[in-house]
Amino acid sequence: MFVTVLLLLVTLCAQRGNGEERAEAQRPGHVSVVIVGGTGDLAKKYLWQGFFELYVNQVSSGNTFSFYGGGLSPADAATPVLFEILKAVSCSKNVSQDRCALLKDQYLRLAQYRQLKSLEDYQELAKHIEQELQQEGITEAGRLFYLSVPAFAYADVSEKINNSCRPTNGAWLRVVLEKPFGHDFRSAQVLASQLGSCLKDEEMYRIDHYLGKQVVAKILPFRIENKKFLDPIWNKHHIERVEIVMKETLDVKGRIPFYDQYGVIRDVLQNHMTEVMTLLTMRLPMNLSSSEEVLQNKLQIFSSMLPLGKSQAVVGQYQAYKTAVQQELNKTKDHVCLTPTFAAVLAHIDDAQYEGVPILLISGKMLDERVGYARILFKNDIFCLQNHNSVHCKPKQVVFYFGHGSLKYPAILVSKNLFKPVLMDGEWKEVTEPTDVNILGLPISDYYVQTPTEQREAYSELISHIFAGRKNSFISTENLLASWGLWTPLLNSLANSFPRIYPGGADNGDLLDIRVKGKDIGYNSEVVIISPDQMGDMSAKGFQVMQGKFRGADMVSAWTEELVERLAADIQEAAEAAVHQGGVFHLALSGGSTPLALFHRLALHHFSFPWRNTHVWMVDERCVPLTEMDSNFHGMHDHLLQHVRIPYYNIHPMPVQLNQRLCVEEDGGALLYEKEVSKFVNGSSFHFVLLGVGYDSHTASLFPGSKVDEFGESLVALTESPVKPHQRMSLTFSAINRARTVALLVMGKGKHELITQLSRVKDNPDKWPVTGVKPADGRLVWYIDYDALLG
Numbered sequence: 001m002f003v004t005v006l007l008l009l010v011t012l013c014a015q016r017g018n019g020e021e022r023a024e025a026q027r028p029g030h031v032s033v034v035i036v037g038g039t040g041d042l043a044k045k046y047l048w049q050g051f052f053e054l055y056v057n058q059v060s061s062g063n064t065f066s067f068y069g070g071g072l073s074p075a076d077a078a079t080p081v082l083f084e085i086l087k088a089v090s091c092s093k094n095v096s097q098d099r100c101a102l103l104k105d106q107y108l109r110l111a112q113y114r115q116l117k118s119l120e121d122y123q124e125l126a127k128h129i130e131q132e133l134q135q136e137g138i139t140e141a142g143r144l145f146y147l148s149v150p151a152f153a154y155a156d157v158s159e160k161i162n163n164s165c166r167p168t169n170g171a172w173l174r175v176v177l178e179k180p181f182g183h184d185f186r187s188a189q190v191l192a193s194q195l196g197s198c199l200k201d202e203e204m205y206r207i208d209h210y211l212g213k214q215v216v217a218k219i220l221p222f223r224i225e226n227k228k229f230l231d232p233i234w235n236k237h238h239i240e241r242v243e244i245v246m247k248e249t250l251d252v253k254g255r256i257p258f259y260d261q262y263g264v265i266r267d268v269l270q271n272h273m274t275e276v277m278t279l280l281t282m283r284l285p286m287n288l289s290s291s292e293e294v295l296q297n298k299l300q301i302f303s304s305m306l307p308l309g310k311s312q313a314v315v316g317q318y319q320a321y322k323t324a325v326q327q328e329l330n331k332t333k334d335h336v337c338l339t340p341t342f343a344a345v346l347a348h349i350d351d352a353q354y355e356g357v358p359i360l361l362i363s364g365k366m367l368d369e370r371v372g373y374a375r376i377l378f379k380n381d382i383f384c385l386q387n388h389n390s391v392h393c394k395p396k397q398v399v400f401y402f403g404h405g406s407l408k409y410p411a412i413l414v415s416k417n418l419f420k421p422v423l424m425d426g427e428w429k430e431v432t433e434p435t436d437v438n439i440l441g442l443p444i445s446d447y448y449v450q451t452p453t454e455q456r457e458a459y460s461e462l463i464s465h466i467f468a469g470r471k472n473s474f475i476s477t478e479n480l481l482a483s484w485g486l487w488t489p490l491l492n493s494l495a496n497s498f499p500r501i502y503p504g505g506a507d508n509g510d511l512l513d514i515r516v517k518g519k520d521i522g523y524n525s526e527v528v529i530i531s532p533d534q535m536g537d538m539s540a541k542g543f544q545v546m547q548g549k550f551r552g553a554d555m556v557s558a559w560t561e562e563l564v565e566r567l568a569a570d571i572q573e574a575a576e577a578a579v580h581q582g583g584v585f586h587l588a589l590s591g592g593s594t595p596l597a598l599f600h601r602l603a604l605h606h607f608s609f610p611w612r613n614t615h616v617w618m619v620d621e622r623c624v625p626l627t628e629m630d631s632n633f634h635g636m637h638d639h640l641l642q643h644v645r646i647p648y649y650n651i652h653p654m655p656v657q658l659n660q661r662l663c664v665e666e667d668g669g670a671l672l673y674e675k676e677v678s679k680f681v682n683g684s685s686f687h688f689v690l691l692g693v694g695y696d697s698h699t700a701s702l703f704p705g706s707k708v709d710e711f712g713e714s715l716v717a718l719t720e721s722p723v724k725p726h727q728r729m730s731l732t733f734s735a736i737n738r739a740r741t742v743a744l745l746v747m748g749k750g751k752h753e754l755i756t757q758l759s760r761v762k763d764n765p766d767k768w769p770v771t772g773v774k775p776a777d778g779r780l781v782w783y784i785d786y787d788a789l790l791g
């Protein structure tokens, strides 16, 4: 079908814009574009328009195209729908009416609808593409599949593409995916591995449409161009705070089935706003077009971030949300719905450049205005005695204005009391016309303002990048997982939090104003509006911490978040008492996944905890190099130690690697650690030992059948685990039971059965190792969350 149009198109290559190195390197030829979900909302609103713009720009490039809208409906029903959408595409201002009509006509003739439901449908599509290529005798450049379908269908569609639609002869395959990419770290990891089994990383283009926004895409170039002005001030000594704000006026009516499972943090903070934050703070790459370097610099920011916990966030929900949920999800009136539609989060990057600089990420639906921006507010140490209106005394700021709001166009604004920025490349212009607008506390006349000469939709921009194979505007797997790694603990900790209910629009008044208090954030006003029916049966759960007895020892129980908070507070209390008494606190920490939540919590006790006087010891270690993910020390480092100010010489990793080998008896690693304990710890009696319990009731690395008696008086021993890595080094019961306090932390529904069993069995450390924990002169406390205790 594309023959006639093809003849019109094959002309000599035209010039292409800057940075399209990859596009030039790729051979021209025929490109098949397939939008799976081609009649859906996104396709209708942005994608067909974006591909039309691509087509118009490529008309004289030597490439030819065919476009397929795919969907589950049969072709006879969906074809008219597709063509209605296609007819609505438009040309930019600089294309004449006649030419526009011609291009649109071509575009329509190159497009067709295809049912894409079964594997056979995909096979048919591939056959069709190949037949046309053969008939026309043209070379294939590549195939671009845009998956505009719900995320649950990604794995299935990718598998079908992999099985039937891969091009041959060196042509490329690109598969474009839209968020949501999972709803937490685990699910993102599962999805990534499912997709990874069908598609190579370089074939996947994960879209975050914010990276296609002109202002967002210019953050790095702006920082580079203005390096000489920014270098001296882009740091903790000069930046007062960073704000990344995305206010929306709309509600989420019609999107509830999606939104109610996600909420504002997953919907926009984890992706759009996090991306903006990394672009603002990452180390500048030497080579901006190196996606690898950009990614590595971004990842560095993630690894330097302080963990986010409940005290770093406030959440809200607009009043009408609940009714919308009842209607759209068919819920009864007493349905409890805690999904936040508003969130303000306080983040910190714990490195030499940004340490202590508050980074606020704020977004919400049903707010008073629609506006999106990132502002870097600088400290102003000038005090104007008489003329408060003098430019020196006004806010000093750089604003990346994404659009909407009072300015109406995207722009980068630099307050005139900072510096005059370099004018960006030809696609940007300076705005000098006077307007009577005020942007974030300053009249526009107090700024140097630059804006794109032509406004382009984010999707159109990204589609051209996909076509050019430019990967640095897309989200790599590592980037995605790093971001979920940051947000998942916060999402978990907020799971039972009641959002503050707000009326919506201008009526919100100052209800959502926030206040930063050191490392914590809170609402400025104390009013908490929760209607009684919002509480529903959640109220029955209660949130208090409960005290009791378990196996004859003390027990503290609560919901996970409160439990961890309580344990962290108890450790801090023990630390303060020990330091007060003897100037030092010896803390032995267990490995595994249970303590991670505690590590996050302790990392937040950044300033108040006596870290300087604390020695951190290990309860156990796996016989792997410390640099491996499996290593307990590695986990402890990433989740706790790197975030607190503890002297290096107070940290005592277990010497599992000696003489370039792992845990060999004659290397005497266990004995070495024992000597270190005896040397530093008074009477080898730790002040506090934190233990977990495995499903088989092992604790530390003392497993059932370990014959613990054989360790005699040794404090440290090499042990064997039934699971990999099998070899371990562990404190023995002799060491553990000398401690002043031993805490046993047990969390999660999965441990309920174990807890039930443990409540009945007699002491038998060979079979139930944890029953061997019996501090001789110290205190044992069980910290069991409600899930583990009550199932």
Ligand code: BG6
Pocket (backbone or CB within 6 Å): 248, 267, 268, 372
């Ligand atoms: C989307 C979110 O990713 O971004 C929406 O799912 C949100 O909830 C939208 O409204 C905002 O994008 P923009 O471009 O309008 O700022």
